Amino acid sequence: MQIHKYDTVIVGAGGAGMRAAIESTKRSRTAVLTKLYPTRSHTGAAQGGMAAALANVEEDNWEWHTFDTIKGGDYLVDQDAAEILAKEAIDAVLDLEKMGLPFGRTPEGRIDQRRFGGHSRNHGEAPVRRACYSGDRTGHMILQTLYQNCVKEGVEFFNEFYVLDQLVVEVDGVKKSAGVVAYELATGEIHVFQAKSVIYASGGTGKFFKVTSNAHTLTGDGQAACYRRGLPLEDMEFFQFHPTGIWRMGILLTEGARGEGGILRNKDGERFMEKYAPVMKDLASRDVVSRSIYTEIREGRGCGPEGDHVYLDLTHLPPEQLDAKLPDITEFARTYLGIEPYTDPIPIQPTAHYAMGGIPTNVEGEVLADNTTVVPGLYAAGEVACVSVHGANRLGTNSLLDINVFGRRAGIAAAEYAEKSDFVELPENPAQLVVDQVERLRDSTGTERVATIRQELQECMDANVMVFRTEQTIKTAVDKIAELRKRYLDVSVQDKGKRFNTDLLEAIELGNLLDLAEVMATSALARKESRGGHYREDYPNRDDVNFMRHTMAYREVAEDGTESIRLDYKPVVQTRYQPMERKY
Amino acid sequence: MATPTLDKADKAPEPEAGFADSPYITATFRIRRFNPEVSDEAQWQDFQIEIDPKERVLDALHKIKWNQDGTLTFRRSCAHGICGSDAMRINGKNRLACKTLIKDLSPEKPITIEAIKGLTVLKDLVVDMDPFFQAYRDVMPFLITKGNEPTRERLQSPEDRERFDDTTKCILCAACTSSCPVFWNDGQYFGPAAIVNAHRFIFDSRDEGGEQRLEILNDRDGVWRCRTTFNCTDACPRGIEVTKAIQEVKRALITRRF
Numbered sequence: 047m048q049i050h051k052y053d054t055v056i057v058g059a060g061g062a063g064m065r066a067a068i069e070s071t072k073r074s075r076t077a078v079l080t081k082l083y084p085t086r087s088h089t090g091a092a093q094g095g096m097a098a099a100l101a102n103v104e105e106d107n108w109e110w111h112t113f114d115t116i117k118g119g120d121y122l123v124d125q126d127a128a129e130i131l132a133k134e135a136i137d138a139v140l141d142l143e144k145m146g147l148p149f150g151r152t153p154e155g156r157i158d159q160r161r162f163g164g165h166s167r168n169h170g171e172a173p174v175r176r177a178c179y180s181g182d183r184t185g186h187m188i189l190q191t192l193y194q195n196c197v198k199e200g201v202e203f204f205n206e207f208y209v210l211d212q213l214v215v216e217v218d219g220v221k222k223s224a225g226v227v228a229y230e231l232a233t234g235e236i237h238v239f240q241a242k243s244v245i246y247a248s249g250g251t252g253k254f255f256k257v258t259s260n261a262h263t264l265t266g267d268g269q270a271a272c273y274r275r276g277l278p279l280e281d282m283e284f285f286q287f288h289p290t291g292i293w294r295m296g297i298l299l300t301e302g303a304r305g306e307g308g309i310l311r312n313k314d315g316e317r318f319m320e321k322y323a324p325v326m327k328d329l330a331s332r333d334v335v336s337r338s339i340y341t342e343i344r345e346g347r348g349c350g351p352e353g354d355h356v357y358l359d360l361t362h363l364p365p366e367q368l369d370a371k372l373p374d375i376t377e378f379a380r381t382y383l384g385i386e387p388y389t390d391p392i393p394i395q396p397t398a399h400y401a402m403g404g405i406p407t408n409v410e411g412e413v414l415a416d417n418t419t420v421v422p423g424l425y426a427a428g429e430v431a432c433v434s435v436h437g438a439n440r441l442g443t444n445s446l447l448d449i450n451v452f453g454r455r456a457g458i459a460a461a462e463y464a465e466k467s468d469f470v471e472l473p474e475n476p477a478q479l480v481v482d483q484v485e486r487l488r489d490s491t492g493t494e495r496v497a498t499i500r501q502e503l504q505e506c507m508d509a510n511v512m513v514f515r516t517e518q519t520i521k522t523a524v525d526k527i528a529e530l531r532k533r534y535l536d537v538s539v540q541d542k543g544k545r546f547n548t549d550l551l552e553a554i555e556l557g558n559l560l561d562l563a564e565v566m567a568t569s570a571l572a573r574k575e576s577r578g579g580h581y582r583e584d585y586p587n588r589d590d591v592n593f594m595r596h597t598m599a600y601r602e603v604a605e606d607g608t609e610s611i612r613l614d615y616k617p618v619v620q621t622r623y624q625p626m627e628r629k630y
Numbered sequence: 631m632a633t634p635t636l637d638k639a640d641k642a643p644e645p646e647a648g649f650a651d652s653p654y655i656t657a658t659f660r661i662r663r664f665n666p667e668v669s670d671e672a673q674w675q676d677f678q679i680e681i682d683p684k685e686r687v688l689d690a691l692h693k694i695k696w697n698q699d700g701t702l703t704f705r706r707s708c709a710h711g712i713c714g715s716d717a718m719r720i721n722g723k724n725r726l727a728c729k730t731l732i733k734d735l736s737p738e739k740p741i742t743i744e745a746i747k748g749l750t751v752l753k754d755l756v757v758d759m760d761p762f763f764q765a766y767r768d769v770m771p772f773l774i775t776k777g778n779e780p781t782r783e784r785l786q787s788p789e790d791r792e793r794f795d796d797t798t799k800c801i802l803c804a805a806c807t808s809s810c811p812v813f814w815n816d817g818q819y820f821g822p823a824a825i826v827n828a829h830r831f832i833f834d835s836r837d838e839g840g841e842q843r844l845e846i847l848n849d850r851d852g853v854w855r856c857r858t859t860f861n862c863t864d865a866c867p868r869g870i871e872v873t874k875a876i877q878e879v880k881r882a883l884i885t886r887r888f
Contacts, residue, residue: 083759085802086705086713143783146773148791148798148834155785180798186712187798194772232752261707297710378710381729384684497696540700543667546753549700 047477048237052077053464055226055241056457057209057268060087061185061449062428063247064192066457067201070245073461077239079207079228081248081263081551084193088249088261089449092185093375094302095162095177096142096446098135102156103175108132110168111176115444116623118164118331119402119437120578120588122281122596124619127409127433131444131451138450139178147191150179150371160371161305164331164441164630173305173329177443182300182372188446206231208551210480212244212271214421215470221415223424224470226271227480231551234544236484238476242464245456246272246405246413246426247449252285254559254566255398255512256504259291259298263555268430270558272405273565277415277424278598280432280616281403282562283570284579286440287513289335291397292382293355299375299394301442303358304328306371310339311357311391312347318356323630330630333439333579336396340513349393357391396513402440402579403569404432406598406616411456417598417616423463423470427456434596437618438578487553492536496553499530499537503556503563506530511567516584523567531560561601568611569597590625594618654680657737659690661702662744664751672751676740683733687720687743691727704755711867714803718755719744724805724865746808748817762804765820769828769846774839790835797830797875799868806862806872818851822862822872825853829875832882844883853880 053074056063063078070076080087099106111132116123143149143157150158159175167174180187196203211227225240248268252260273279289310290299304310310328312318322338323330330338339356342348349355360368360376365388368376376387385392405426406414413424428449435448503526510523534557541549575589576582595615602612656678664672677694688706695702704727705715711729718727721735721742735741749757800823807813807821828847831837847853853876862872 082707082713082715083763083802086707086715088708088713090801091708091710091712140783144773144779146831146834146836148794149783151786151788151791153788155787157783181795183799186801190798190800197767198772261713262709263707295710374712381711381731495696496700541703543665543701545665545667546703546756548703549695 048235050077050237050239051469052239052241054243054245054460055079055239056245056247057226058087058246058248058430059084059203060247060249060428061089061188061192061446062453062456063245064196065450065453066245066247066427066460068192068195068199069454069457070461071199071201073458074464076461077202077204079204079209079226079239081206081208081231081267083205084196084203085189087189088264089446090186090189091259091261091298092188092446093182093298093300094305095160095179095184095443096139096188096450097162097165097176097441097443098139098178098447099132099176100136100139100157100159100178103152103159105167106174106176108135110166110174111135113169113623114165115435115441116437117170117628118441119439120628121590121594121625122434122437122577122618124434125621125623126619127435129621130409131435131447134451135447138447138454142188142191142450145191145195147187148180150181160302161329162442163301163304163329163335164326165443166326170325173326177302177305179302181370182302182374185446204228207237208554209248209267209271210483210554212275213473213476214275214277215473217470220422222422222470224472225476227477229480229484229551231546231548234547236477236480238472240469240472242467242469243423243425243460245411245460246430247428247453248430250401250429251559251562252398252401254503254507254563256508257291257294257296257395258398259288259296260398265555266558266562267555268426269404270561272413273561273601276601277413277421278406278600279403279565280406280596280598281434281569282401282566282599283573283597284402284438285398285566286332286400286402286579287336287396288399289332289339289396290358290394292378293393293395295382296397297378297382298397298399299358299378299392300372301332303360303372303375306367307363308358308360310335311359312342313349313353314347318342318347326630331439331441333581334630336513337581339396355393355395358394359391360387361389361391398512400440400445401429402432402434402436402438404430407431407433409433409455410459411452412459417614423467425456425460427452438580483554484550487537487539487550488542490538492538494533494537496537496539496556499534500556500559503527503530503559507563511570513581515570515580515582517571520567520571524564524571527560527564527567531564534560565599565611569599569613572613573597594625655683655737657681657690657732658740659694660740660742661754663754665701665753681732683731683737685732686728687730687732687735687741688716688727690732691743703753712801714801717746717803717805717808719746724809726803726805726867729867746804748808748810748814749804759804761817762807762821762823765824766802766827769820769824770839770843771827771831773831773834773837774842775836776838784836786835793835794830794833796870797826799870800826800830801868803867805865805867809861809865811859811861812855812857816855819855820847820851822876825876825879826870826872829879832879844886847879848883853883856880
């Protein structure tokens with residue numbers, strides 16, 4: 047076991063982690079731990095754009111953006127945070143441009159902007175051009191630009207280091223962060239990183255679904271590490287299903303395709319979104335569009351022999367426009383479906399895309415131990431966190447924005463905290479939990495296989511807690527997850543070696559997914575209303591009287607060792623916007 | 631916003647051809663295995679799997695790892711050609727496993743899979759990427775500017791933006807560099823990927839570090855080692871015209887400096 051000492055440790059090297067690192071490296075001795083290489087992070091898969099009311103191409107302002115974000119999140123958004131997001135968006139985009147990001151340009155040479163779902167002029171009047179973009183590879187450009195600037199700043203990376211435990215120490219009754227424990231993929235060695243501050247920026251948890259736009263590596267490791275140490279997870283029942291995933295594969299086809307004029311059609315060729323969202327049509331918020339698609343499918347208007355998908359039609363757009371604005375997604379259609387988007391519509395279905403919930407933080411990125419108390423030295427930003435700027439449903443282009451605004455904020459706050467603080471003493475045997483976990487899995491002779499349990503979990507989640515949910519389907523999921531968690535104790539791996547043992551890591555990742563799936567289903571069961579991405583057919587309306595509040599889920603361990611989930615609730619921060627009925 | 635063209639929409643819903651009855655086939659994957667914890671020698675191992683030919687090579691590798699041999703080791707993440715983790719040599723050519731469909735590989739014959747060449751193999755299909763990323767860092771892959779920053783964005787015309795668009799697509803997968811015979815023979819050569827990333831800045835109208843980068847690439851291990859074999863262009867999963875980019879850097883060196 048090796049012990050390292052850094053002022054600041056950042057877990058994850060996607061957009062939020064690297065944006066934080068650029069700030070914290072200037073101010074404190076920083077190490078960035080990533081289970082991949084930085085440029086492999088899933089920020090690179092984001093396509094359509096990053097919202098900011100630059101008003102480069104038409105009238106816009108950050109107040110309209112704030113409103114759209116709050117309405118898009120079905121009023122579960124903390125309004126102070128949304129205001130910061132929309133205000134700081136402008137500098138966040140300009141900062142990236144100055145770092146070298148090759149944005150698309152207007153004829154005058156300014157940053158160009160395009161339409162995106164849920165972003166509107168003057169509180170819902172009509173779509174507005176707010177998304178700054180670079181073709182349909184905006185996330186790729188952000189990831190590359192941030193990595194380039196990390197190279198420039200000399201950021202220190204530990205590549206292929208899996209963080210498996212968060213060290214939380216109680217000092218005078220206050221929970222503090224002491225550091226993290228990581229597993230080095232190349233050698234199997236365990237490393238303890240003692241740090242004054244730790245920032246989680248490790249991304250989402252989409253891999254508990256089967257049809258998902260998420261990478262194989264998005265297994266909620268950061269959320270699970272904190273949760274297992276008694277820290278809460280907020281609003282985990284809210285998961286976004288992006289309307290346009292490639293049929294059966296789930297690969298993302300950007301909402302920018304509809305921003306450029308693409309249209310969703312059912313088997314009769316009908317532009318069905320006109321029925322569900324007369325003003326915004328195909329550019330309504332993602333939860334609305336995904337539900338509309340499944341309503342079409344359920345009512346027998348789905349396409350194909352099994353009627354299980356609809357079409358994204360780009361055939362009326364000029365090929366030059368597709369080549370210039372949507373080169374990657376049109377290539378995906380050609381590569382994976384053998385379809386030519388110039389002439390044929392693309393079969394799509396909603397795909398599990400984004401966790402609105404996560405590790406609760408305040409607007410400085412400080413992690414909360416309960417509704418009000420911060421954990422000194424512990425920060426989170428990006429998809430792993432819940433600020434909450436996305437509420438019950440995130441608007442497209444607000445995630446690339448979130449990682450830049452709150453990544454930067456967390457980086458500055460963590461480094462400044464480290465500057466004025468001492469190291470927290472490590473607990474005795476700091477690596478014990480990880481050592482035990484790794485040894486148990488490596489030595490196990492159990493008969494259960496990782497791939498089997500994972501597949502059953504994914505199929506169960508797709509069937510029961512996706513776009514439509516009921517008490518019964520959620521209970522089915524809760525029971526199934528409990529069964530799988532039991533069987534997981536009997537899981538074994540074939541690779542017993544130390545070197546690049548991805549077999550072992552997949553088993554650990556599955557454990558994280560199971561923990562988080564349980565939290566998600568339990569939180570969803572208790573929320574007896576429909577709001578944003580959480581739609582209960584048995585409670586089809588939003589219930590502001592009983593549920594205008596954030597869910598806070600805690601892991602409880604009884605004296606006899608039995609685990610359970612305790613749910614608590616946290617008020618929503620409301621400033622100037624009163625909840626209204628949500629129409630697009 | 632564009633309005634629907636109904637005539638096209640009416641005849642549209644027929645393109646199921648790509649997914650019509652998809653019969654599973656039995657394919658043999660011949661994989662070059664290496665694990666120094668077990669043996670100093672690499673060896674070929676055959677795996678037979680049932681697979682839909684429209685699936686990806688990455689799907690096949692997962693089937694093998696998940697159902698037959700958990701020790702099979704490879705890198706992967708996004709699974710759709712964006713993250714650059716899974717470059718490997720498939721039937722002798724560098725490709726991304728997640729962007730290569732089985733049907734395009736003559737699956738009636740064994741499909742060979744091995745690690746990319748020119749970088750040290752650490753286990754099975756996993757290579758040491760450090761020299762590759764070091765070469766990337768050596769070309770100063772970041773925007774270099776002088777003077778005060780403007781308040782708003784720097785202006786750049788759409789034409790100037792287009793000038794370097796091709797080389798911004800690079801995902802640093804190393805398929806190009808590890809297909810280059812010069813790189814195989816001399817690991818000191820920067821390799822195509824590093825030059826592509828230098829090109830991305832040299833031809834960016836906002837950048838003022840061109841001279842510094844050209845100086846670096848004028849080195850004995852720089853662009854002049856390129857023998858224009860076009861392997862890199864063939865290998866690039868992003869369709870970047872890599873050889874052309876290298877030629878443009880060579881031309882810039884000649885016209886600017888001599």
